[in-house]
Amino acid sequence: MGTAVFQAGEDIRRQLIERAAKSVCSDNRVRGAAEANRRSACMKVALKKSEQQFAAAISDARYGG
Secondary structure, three states: OHHHHHHHHHHHHHHHHHHHHHHHHOOOOOOOHHHHHHHHHHHHHHHHHHHHHHHHHHHHHHHOO
16 A cells, blocks of 8 residues: 555656646747657656655655755
């Protein structure tokens, strides 16, 4: 049961981070290939940075920052 609960929490965390990244990276006014490329690059950077920030927060909590 512990693993299932952990996985559910992890899934929710990922969904929230993806939603926030989409909010930051979306521009509904412009459509096209160039905009899609910019949005994709923005999402990659946002998701990578959020993972790094999350890992740093967990490390600080575990080891006293």
